[in-house]
Every structure is written in structure tokens, then in C-alpha cells.
Amino acid sequence: MGHESTTAETAYSRLELVWGTPALERLRAATVMVLGCGGVGSNCVEALTRGGIGRLILVDGDEVAPSNINRQAIAFPATVGRRKVEVMTEMVRAINPVAEVVAFDRFVRAEDVEGLMSEALDAVDGQLDFVVDAIDTVSAKLALAQWAEHTATPFIASMGGANKLDPSQLRICSIFDTANDPLARTMRKECRKRGICKLTVLSSFEQPRTLPVSGATMGEPDAEGRRPVLGTASYLPPIMGQVIAGHVIRTLVSAVVDGEL
Structure with a gap:
């Protein structure tokens, strides 16, 4: 735990120089939901994690395909066939071991949006910042x-x-x-x-x-x-x-x- 804490402090020290301590604490306390872990979504999640966001809600019902390798942050020959939210969760925790991840392995359908968002809010005690x-x-x-x-x-x-x-x-x-x-x-x-x-x-x-x-x-x-x-x-x-x-x-x-x- 001491090693993880020291690593986290070092990893985000450059962010602190840009934003200042209060802003960095704001990011660590924030909850961001990203629906879709494809080319745009997976790279967004990676950047949010490296940017200090403390809790992420991930939603995707697909698996990594060979055609994803040209653009998706989670797509490698070794991850082909694996569930996208599973690989994305591993990446988030590899970057920031203390980050919290709530994952929903499902496709987003119009008729299910209300239920999905309600379930997500319940999982994070109603805190959803973006x-x-x-x-x-x-x-x-x-x-x-x-x-x-x-x-x-x-x-x-x-x-x-x-x-x-x-x-x-x-x-x-x-x-x-x-x-x-x-x-x-x-x-x-x-x-x-x-x-x-x-x-x-x-x-x-x-x-x-x-x-x-x-x-x-x-x-x-x-x-x-x-x-x-x-x-x-x-x-x-x-x-x-x-x-x-x-x-x-x-x-x-x-x-x-x-x-x-």
C-alpha cells in the first residue's frame, strides 16, 4: 500500500503542477461515466484515468475484435476475444491502482437508458459528475x-x-x-x-x-x-x-x- 501511494503521488505530481492541489483533489473525488469502450471511448477512459479521475463507470457489451487493433486503446492481439469492459477495467487499475471502477457489460439500448442510468447512480451513491x-x-x-x-x-x-x-x-x-x-x-x-x-x-x-x-x-x-x-x-x-x-x-x-x- 505504501508503494502504491508513493507511485500515485509521483504519477500525478505533474498534474498538480498544472492544476494545483485543490483541482487535483476535485478530480480524484469525481465520478465520470463513459458509455462505449471503442476507439473514442477507450482512449477517453485512458486519458481520464491518467488525468486523475478517481472513479469511472464503464459501459460496453462487446468484445475486442481484430479490426479494433488499429485504433482502440484496449485492442491487442492478446486481448482479442475478451470483454471490452474487463480489459478496460484492467487498464484503469494498471494506471491507477486506487481508482474505483464500476463496469456494466451490456449494450446501450434506447429503451434501457433510464434503467441503466438509475442502476449506475445506485452503484455510486448518486454521485455522477459527468x-x-x-x-x-x-x-x-x-x-x-x-x-x-x-x-x-x-x-x-x-x-x-x-x-x-x-x-x-x-x-x-x-x-x-x-x-x-x-x-x-x-x-x-x-x-x-x-x-x-x-x-x-x-x-x-x-x-x-x-x-x-x-x-x-x-x-x-x-x-x-x-x-x-x-x-x-x-x-x-x-x-x-x-x-x-x-x-x-x-x-x-x-x-x-x-x-x-
Whole structure:
């Protein structure tokens, strides 16, 4: 225990120099929920852990696949076939042995969101400081956005990163200010239908790249009506996860850090 304590102090000493002791204590006391441990989510969780977050709630119902290796923090030949939340939990504890992890090995479905969030809150005695949506299913993303708005829970959702190559065109903004993002376009339309007035997202403003083989763009069917398998750059989802983690951390410490973050 003494070794773990000394290691933790050393590991976070550089953070303390940036944020100061009160802010670091705020991060250690925070609970952040990340739904989805794929390319964006796994890298976000890693950055949150290295950033000093003391308790994480992880949700994912999938297992590591060979195609995940190009972008997911938990994907290695040795982890293929293992449950994502299990590998993610091991990574968190390997980085910070004193971090608390609550894991839900399940897919996020729209009809289950209320129950899932209630179960998660029960597991952490009602303390939930931030929620990160890093899943792909539109219906579930909308249900999460509705829940967050209704409960006034700090929330950010990741939009599409497939067929995008330029990380400099990533931007944190309102869903209603997005452009050139097919997923965000659908979300905007559905948010208006459902009366969701506020939704912070990370979106790429880059025009989706045309696929060299089929000539189709992201999400568009080919001449025979088939939707293409979407390509993903090795670096973009990890950068998206890191940007979201930065937003979460800066938001959490903003009350105890002087100056503009």
C-alpha cells in the first residue's frame, strides 16, 4: 500500500503542477461515466484515468475484435476475444491502482437508458459528475441526451469519426452548430423532433472522404444499395477521446482553477 501511494503521488505530481492541489483533489473525488469502450471511448477512459479521475463507470457489451487493433486503446492481439469492459477495467487499475471502477457489460439500448442510468447512480451513491457518450447507435444517443437534459447532468456526445482524416477540424460545439457530419445531421434533426434543446458534442467539420474503391462517401449506399464498411484512421478516434477527456477534466476543475480554461 505504501508503494502504491508513493507511485500515485509521483504519477500525478505533474498534474498538480498544472492544476494545483485543490483541482487535483476535485478530480480524484469525481465520478465520470463513459458509455462505449471503442476507439473514442477507450482512449477517453485512458486519458481520464491518467488525468486523475478517481472513479469511472464503464459501459460496453462487446468484445475486442481484430479490426479494433488499429485504433482502440484496449485492442491487442492478446486481448482479442475478451470483454471490452474487463480489459478496460484492467487498464484503469494498471494506471491507477486506487481508482474505483464500476463496469456494466451490456449494450446501450434506447429503451434501457433510464434503467441503466438509475442502476449506475445506485452503484455510486448518486454521485455522477459527468457522462460521456461514445456509442454509435442514434436511438440510444438520443435517449442519453434526453436523460442528461432532463436531469441537468453534464454531458458530451461524440459524433462521427469514420472516413475523416484531419484532427484539426474537430470542434466541441452545440449539436445545432455542426456541419459535414452525417451522424450529427441525423442527431440535429431528431433533437428538434424530440425537443432536445441543448446537446454538447465533439464533431468533425471535415468533409467525409470519398471511398477510393466504391466511390461512396460515409454512410451513402453504393449503386446496388449496399452501405460501405466505413474506414477509420488509426489516430482520429484516439484524438477524439483525448479531446473529450480534456473537456471533461477542464469542466470539472473550472470551479477551483482561476482563469479561462
